[in-house]
Structures are given as structure tokens and as C-alpha cells.
Amino acid sequence: MRYIQGFGEFDNLASHTAAYGKACIVIDGFLFDALNARLHAIYESAGKDFLAASFKGECCDGEIARISGIAGKNGVSVIVGIGGGKTLDTAKLCADVLGLPVIIVPSSASNDAPVSEIAVVYTESGEYIGSKKMKRNAELVLVDSEIIAKSPRRLFVAGMGDALATWFEAKANEASDSPNYVGRGYRRCKAGMAIAESCHKTLFADGKKALMALERGVVTEAVENVIEANILMSGLGFQNTGLSTAHGIHSGLTAVSSTHAFLHGEKVAFGIVCQMILENACDEEIDEVMTFMVDIGLPVTLKQLGVEADRENVLAIAAKTVRNPLVHHEPFKITEELVFGAILAADRLGQSYLENS
Ligand SMILES: [Zn+2]
Incomplete structure (x- = not known):
């Protein structure tokens, strides 16, 4: 629905999710420690709260059920995915299951999947199952060029x-x-x-x-x-x-x-x-x-x-x-x-x- 790109845009995430209510933020396991701390500082200064979920590495039914379960129990109103393709796809699929809006924050520019309405599902062991079309596109794709510039x-x-x-x-x-x-x-x-x-x-x-x-x-x-x-x-x-x-x-x-x-x-x-x-x-x-x-x-x-x-x-x-x-x-x-x-x-x-x- 919207695309925003710029240096340091990550720091504005709290103001973007505030329009929807409480956010469940799914963070790539590799980036969790660094970004979770940064998110706490961002949300604290905005006077807001969020729920963090560390993505375990595979976009599979078990992980989608686990994260949408956490989000569902905590009454969140928007799902945010931060990381690589599989993290973003898991966020899209969780939002689709829960009927919630999703915000996509890619950590690299390695492909064009962040703006697509398609997510790819795998088995627990990483074998390709198929792709799934979401009911709606992401509300926002937020690209922080500073983060992308530091990716491999x-x-x-x-x-x-x-x-x-x-x-x-x-x-x-x-x-x-x-x-x-x-x-x-x-x-x-x-x-x-x-x-x-x-x-x-x-x-x-x-x-x-x-x-x-x-x-x-x-x-x-x-x-x-x-x-x-x-x-x-x-x-x-x-x-x-x-x-x-x-x-x-x-x-x-x-x-x-x-x-x-x-x-x-x-x-x-x-x-x-x-x-x-x-x-x-x-x-x-x-x-x-x-x-x-x-x-x-x-x-x-x-x-x-x-x-x-x-x-x-x-x-x-x-x-x-x-x-x-x-x-x-x-x-x-x-x-x-x-x-x-x-x-x-x-x-x-x-x-x-x-x-x-
Ligand atoms: Zn392609």
C-alpha cells in the first residue's frame, strides 16, 4: 500500500505501527539481539509497547502457528517482519492467518520479494512446499537504506x-x-x-x-x-x-x-x-x-x-x-x-x- 525508503527510517517504525495499535514484531534470529535492543529504545521514547518474536529460521507451518499463536494471545493489531526473505514471508503468512495488516522491513536488498504478495512455505527441514498468495498486500514496506548498505x-x-x-x-x-x-x-x-x-x-x-x-x-x-x-x-x-x-x-x-x-x-x-x-x-x-x-x-x-x-x-x-x-x-x-x-x-x-x- 505504501513504500518508504531512506536513511535511518527504521527509527520511525513506532510511529508507523502506532496507527494500528500494538505490534508483534517478528525479527530474524540472526539480528534479534541487536534489533530488539534498538526497538526497545525506539518504542520507549515513543511511549509505546510492542511484542517481539524471534524467528527460528524456517518459514514452515509450525513456525507460523507458533508466532500467530503468540500474537493472537497478546491482542496485537499489526504484524511487522524484520529481516531476510523467510522472516518476511513468515510475518506475511501470520498476518494472513490472523487477518491483520503487515509491515515489511527488509534487512537486505537481495530480491524483490518484500513488495510481493506471495510467500513461500517450506517443511520444518527446509524443503520447498509451494507459494501462497496473500489476501492483501503489505500496508507498508519500510526500507532503511543505512541498514541495507551495511548488509553483505x-x-x-x-x-x-x-x-x-x-x-x-x-x-x-x-x-x-x-x-x-x-x-x-x-x-x-x-x-x-x-x-x-x-x-x-x-x-x-x-x-x-x-x-x-x-x-x-x-x-x-x-x-x-x-x-x-x-x-x-x-x-x-x-x-x-x-x-x-x-x-x-x-x-x-x-x-x-x-x-x-x-x-x-x-x-x-x-x-x-x-x-x-x-x-x-x-x-x-x-x-x-x-x-x-x-x-x-x-x-x-x-x-x-x-x-x-x-x-x-x-x-x-x-x-x-x-x-x-x-x-x-x-x-x-x-x-x-x-x-x-x-x-x-x-x-x-x-x-x-x-x-x-
Ligand atoms: Zn525474482
């Missing part, structure tokens, strides 16, 4: 990979006239396309400058812009225009278990290379995108994702990719053979850029 560089770069896919996938969906992800799926609006394009331009204009600033742990205009591209523009872009091959390859890559150790945006990055090959993008565009991805450290080969480029692996990835609907949002007929070839050619292309970097 790898997370920020992975977020750039996820964001970089947005414009390529939007164009594929436009060409095939596929429905978007709003509600049951509708025709994409021009505003969605404009946001997706702006996401792309922002990454190229400010991506490298932003990474240099992050190496010093500081927030600059370029850092602010790329955070917005990674979270807001990428999120609004994909929901309003749709996903295609880059994310389709991402899902295909999970057929090989060694890719599980890699981040969402890292797998999507290799998916972009595959999409450019599949669409036979022009040399100029390929050169611009490949050079950028190698420069910022996104993976462009299978080996960089821990995958041996042998026939068995590539067949498994291609088979899983074509079983998923995303790759079929391209404006031409997709077969397993086409995807198989695109993956191997993409891997070779990535290799040549790595060798020359």
Missing part, C-alpha cells in the same frame, strides 16, 4: 540480478501478450512496463557506483537508486508485467541440488544469459549485459553455480524449466531441445566473458 555485498549484487531480469521478462510477456500477476492475472499496464524499463536503466546508470559506495558501507544517491531498483521497481515491475525465461531457468536450475546453496538472484542472472540466447538478442545488447554482470560479480556460467555442464545436468535443468509455465511466456514455441541448447550456448558465452574479464 553478495546479497546486494544478487538483488541486482533479480532486478536485471525484470525488463527482459517484461518485454517477453508484452510480445506474447501474457497475463500479469495482479489478482487472477490481467493485461499489463504501460505503467508496469515503464517501471520495468526504469529498473533496467537505473541498474546500468548507478549499479557500479553503488557497489563502490557499499564497499565503504556508506549510502549515496546511487545506493538509494539501486536499492529502489532491487526492491520496489523490480517488485512492481514483475507483478505488473510478468516473469519469463530468466525465472524459468532459475526454477530449472533447482533440479541440480548443488544450486541450492546459491541465491535467488544469482540463479536468475544465469537465466538472463539463457533468455538472451533463446531470443537471439543482438550482439550489442549481449555485450552490454554480459560485461555488466561480470563486472559486478553475477554468475554467468553453470560452473559458477556449482553445476558441471554435462549432458545429464543440462537435460535435467531443461526438463524442469519447460515443465514450469514461465519459459512459455516467450513469444515463440518453446521445446526442451531449444532450452537445452540455449543453456549450453549461454554457458559457453558466459565462459568467454569470464576469460576476457
Whole structure:
């Protein structure tokens, strides 16, 4: 419903939750000690009270029941999630169960999930079960750029990979006239396309400058812009225009278990290379995108994702990719053979850029 981003915005959380009443704040276990203390100071000076819950690490039915149980017993009026993807998804799911509004506070800009209405559920042991659509979007996504700037560089770069896919996938969906992800799926609006394009331009204009600033742990205009591209523009872009091959390859890559150790945006990055090959993008565009991805450290080969480029692996990835609907949002007929070839050619292309970097 609302998106707020800025330096030190975390300190205004109490004033945002006050509009609803008492908040149950679900905090990433890794960040609990540091942030719980900071929250106590913030809420104390605002003369307000809150309930803290430490997230135990898995977004599963047991954890959702545990936290919504605590929140339900204590009569809270709003759920806040602070942390990484699984913490935020657990907060979304608890709010959905309880029929309460949710406020999302990401601790990194590693993907565009904070603004999406989708949460991914796992088993207690971390196996993927499926994704669930929330009844309503978050009331507020609050992004403190100071916190994001201090998060690990790898997370920020992975977020750039996820964001970089947005414009390529939007164009594929436009060409095939596929429905978007709003509600049951509708025709994409021009505003969605404009946001997706702006996401792309922002990454190229400010991506490298932003990474240099992050190496010093500081927030600059370029850092602010790329955070917005990674979270807001990428999120609004994909929901309003749709996903295609880059994310389709991402899902295909999970057929090989060694890719599980890699981040969402890292797998999507290799998916972009595959999409450019599949669409036979022009040399100029390929050169611009490949050079950028190698420069910022996104993976462009299978080996960089821990995958041996042998026939068995590539067949498994291609088979899983074509079983998923995303790759079929391209404006031409997709077969397993086409995807198989695109993956191997993409891997070779990535290799040549790595060798020359
Ligand atoms: Zn994504």
C-alpha cells in the first residue's frame, strides 16, 4: 500500500505501527539481539509497547502457528517482519492467518520479494512446499537504506540480478501478450512496463557506483537508486508485467541440488544469459549485459553455480524449466531441445566473458 525508503527510517517504525495499535514484531534470529535492543529504545521514547518474536529460521507451518499463536494471545493489531526473505514471508503468512495488516522491513536488498504478495512455505527441514498468495498486500514496506548498505555485498549484487531480469521478462510477456500477476492475472499496464524499463536503466546508470559506495558501507544517491531498483521497481515491475525465461531457468536450475546453496538472484542472472540466447538478442545488447554482470560479480556460467555442464545436468535443468509455465511466456514455441541448447550456448558465452574479464 505504501513504500518508504531512506536513511535511518527504521527509527520511525513506532510511529508507523502506532496507527494500528500494538505490534508483534517478528525479527530474524540472526539480528534479534541487536534489533530488539534498538526497538526497545525506539518504542520507549515513543511511549509505546510492542511484542517481539524471534524467528527460528524456517518459514514452515509450525513456525507460523507458533508466532500467530503468540500474537493472537497478546491482542496485537499489526504484524511487522524484520529481516531476510523467510522472516518476511513468515510475518506475511501470520498476518494472513490472523487477518491483520503487515509491515515489511527488509534487512537486505537481495530480491524483490518484500513488495510481493506471495510467500513461500517450506517443511520444518527446509524443503520447498509451494507459494501462497496473500489476501492483501503489505500496508507498508519500510526500507532503511543505512541498514541495507551495511548488509553483505553478495546479497546486494544478487538483488541486482533479480532486478536485471525484470525488463527482459517484461518485454517477453508484452510480445506474447501474457497475463500479469495482479489478482487472477490481467493485461499489463504501460505503467508496469515503464517501471520495468526504469529498473533496467537505473541498474546500468548507478549499479557500479553503488557497489563502490557499499564497499565503504556508506549510502549515496546511487545506493538509494539501486536499492529502489532491487526492491520496489523490480517488485512492481514483475507483478505488473510478468516473469519469463530468466525465472524459468532459475526454477530449472533447482533440479541440480548443488544450486541450492546459491541465491535467488544469482540463479536468475544465469537465466538472463539463457533468455538472451533463446531470443537471439543482438550482439550489442549481449555485450552490454554480459560485461555488466561480470563486472559486478553475477554468475554467468553453470560452473559458477556449482553445476558441471554435462549432458545429464543440462537435460535435467531443461526438463524442469519447460515443465514450469514461465519459459512459455516467450513469444515463440518453446521445446526442451531449444532450452537445452540455449543453456549450453549461454554457458559457453558466459565462459568467454569470464576469460576476457
Ligand atoms: Zn525474482
